[in-house]
Amino acid sequence: MNPVFADLPVTVFETMSRLGREHGAINLGQGFPDDPGPDDVREVAAKALRDGYNQYPPMMGLPSLRAAVAEHYGRHQGLELDPDTEVMVTSGATEALAGAIFALIEPGDEVVLFEPMYDAYLPLVRRAGGIPRFVTLKPPYFRLEDEALAAAFSDRTRLVILNNPLNPSATVFGEAALSLLAGYCERFDAVALCDEVWEHVIFDGARHVPLMALPGMRERTIKVGSAGKIFSLTGWKVGFVMAAPELMRVLARAHQFLTFTTPPNLQEAAAYGLGKNDAYFTGMRAGLARSRDRLATGLSGLGFTVLPSAATYFVSIDIGAADDVAFCERLVRENGVAAIPVSAFYETGRVKNLVRFCFAKTDATLDAALERLSRQA
Numbered sequence: 001m002n003p004v005f006a007d008l009p010v011t012v013f014e015t016m017s018r019l020g021r022e023h024g025a026i027n028l029g030q031g032f033p034d035d036p037g038p039d040d041v042r043e044v045a046a047k048a049l050r051d052g053y054n055q056y057p058p059m060m061g062l063p064s065l066r067a068a069v070a071e072h073y074g075r076h077q078g079l080e081l082d083p084d085t086e087v088m089v090t091s092g093a094t095e096a097l098a099g100a101i102f103a104l105i106e107p108g109d110e111v112v113l114f115e116p117m118y119d120a121y122l123p124l125v126r127r128a129g130g131i132p133r134f135v136t137l138k139p140p141y142f143r144l145e146d147e148a149l150a151a152a153f154s155d156r157t158r159l160v161i162l163n164n165p166l167n168p169s170a171t172v173f174g175e176a177a178l179s180l181l182a183g184y185c186e187r188f189d190a191v192a193l194c195d196e197v198w199e200h201v202i203f204d205g206a207r208h209v210p211l212m213a214l215p216g217m218r219e220r221t222i223k224v225g226s227a228g229k230i231f232s233l234t235g236w237k238v239g240f241v242m243a244a245p246e247l248m249r250v251l252a253r254a255h256q257f258l259t260f261t262t263p264p265n266l267q268e269a270a271a272y273g274l275g276k277n278d279a280y281f282t283g284m285r286a287g288l289a290r291s292r293d294r295l296a297t298g299l300s301g302l303g304f305t306v307l308p309s310a311a312t313y314f315v316s317i318d319i320g321a322a323d324d325v326a327f328c329e330r331l332v333r334e335n336g337v338a339a340i341p342v343s344a345f346y347e348t349g350r351v352k353n354l355v356r357f358c359f360a361k362t363d364a365t366l367d368a369a370l371e372r373l374s375r376q377a
């Protein structure tokens, strides 16, 4: 037997969480919140489980959740979605991404990826036989530049995978950057897979602009969302995918053979939760922004150079000439704090001087981590 796994590496989240456990570290690496999630949403899930929502739900998702997704994105982002033909429920955003990549890529197709990129994209693209073309975004602003796009797109470009807001840089692409990208997608007749799982976790009054809403993009964008991020329930793995009917038919084919369905009690609870009023979303953002400020201020106080964080659960520090992987290994072993080396999100444009911390934690956890970080080895 000769198992092949060269293009399926071990994810940095697994590596760092395991190292963290071994060293009894505070885990500010993998992004998951201390917040237990809204009581009422969890109660609806528990009740649905007791009430018998336990057999295979419809392949495309519970009608209640598909309707709630359409209503939610109409209310928050002005999108008009037909719940019957343009919305599908997946087992997390991860399944939606994998399904879209497997459904759309033929071996030899080119795929434009923006690094730093979420770690799932590249292994999936390679496994599907796609040829990655990288656009490297550099700190501290991670701007989308016209020349870099011009160099990455070609007549063989099939798919573009954008994450907005962007994990790990915690930056947000606004209308100007998205229009630039939309122009290239139209010109080269490419489909955009837009991973918008962080759309509600955005701070300081910024507004999320869905790529799908840009001129020319309605028919060629696959929008991906996740209940995990909307309700601080990352283990739930309830995702939603939205696309025009023609694209959706292809995505649904892939979904049939990946997971077919997603636990119905969690779908029922997500449907309920998506109807929450603005106060919930404002409150979630305010709480996370406070945690961001607490960690960022603490890190600056320790002498670290802290990058701005406009979204997500993450803030990064610039460690100058040090190597981020070595730095994180030392941090977990000697200080008992797990973090993520941002070079794990780069393939070509080696940026090795950034370290990502998750701030979605209680004040006590953040303070304890800062205290540990203050003990210089």
Ligand code: PMP
Pocket: 031, 091, 092, 093, 094, 095, 118, 163, 167, 195, 197, 225, 226, 227, 228, 234, 237, 238, 239
């Ligand atoms: N995309 C990005 C950019 C993410 O950060 C994450 C997880 N944090 C996911 C996808 C995965 O989402 P899910 O847990 O819904 O599969």
Ligand code: GLN
Pocket: 011, 013, 014, 029, 030, 031, 032, 167
């Ligand atoms: N998305 C989470 C992060 O960026 C981790 C998800 C995972 O563990 N695969 O930290």
